[in-house]
Amino acid sequence: MNKKQEFIENFKSEVNLVIEKISTEEKIDTLLEQLKSLIDDFVKNIQRQKFINKILPAVLACQEKHKIRASVTLAQAILESGWGRASIGNNIFGIKASKKWTGKVKTVVTHEYINGKKVTMSDNFRDYDSIEDSIYDHAKLLLLPRYKPVLEAPDWLRACQALQKCGYSTSPVYAKSLGSLIQQYELFRYDTN
Secondary structure (H helix, E strand, C coil): CCHHHHHHHHHHHHHHHHHHHCCCHHHHHHHHHHHHHHHHHHHHHHHHHHHHHHHHHHHHHHHHHHCCCHHHHHHHHHHHHCCCCCCECCECCCCECCCCCCCCEEEEEEEEEECCEEEEEEEEEECCCCHHHHHHHHHHHHCCHHHHHHHHCCCHHHHHHHHHHCCCCCCCCHHHHHHHHHHHCCHHHHCCC
8 A cells, every 4th residue: 555545544544533423413513623624634735745746856856866865855845935835936945046146036034043043034035937947956056065964964864964054044943844844754765865
């Protein structure tokens, strides 16, 4: 049984448990809320998998060509874009536009951690013609000498830690957040290296 079939079977079992519990009118409202919650979770999981499926071909191409772990790239895209719902144009990694950047730019309000404090500020971010362009540019960024420890990390956990140490994000919990996503959604299953 594949993951999709397993998920559907688990969902059916949960729904059947809820239906079996409906024995009195006073429980119906509570059980309907539980059923609504199950359906909401089901829809969220479908939307999440659709996002992964959308970006996976380009992520896997970068993994094959540049040895950048798919799990880490997927986790970064999920974290930085809120599963694709909060991307800056087609920039799903929150890559900023330096003065050297010659492509399109979007200025948005963002949060940075400065001296341990969360600060709200406006900043310029790269924008791309497509999400695939964002993924390929992200790979080029990680190929810079600054991120060499990320590529040399022996596993996804140490790659996440290296990203934080190399300064990819100012968040003090960046590596932990990436690791949680990789574990929760078993993103490591996409790694080939």
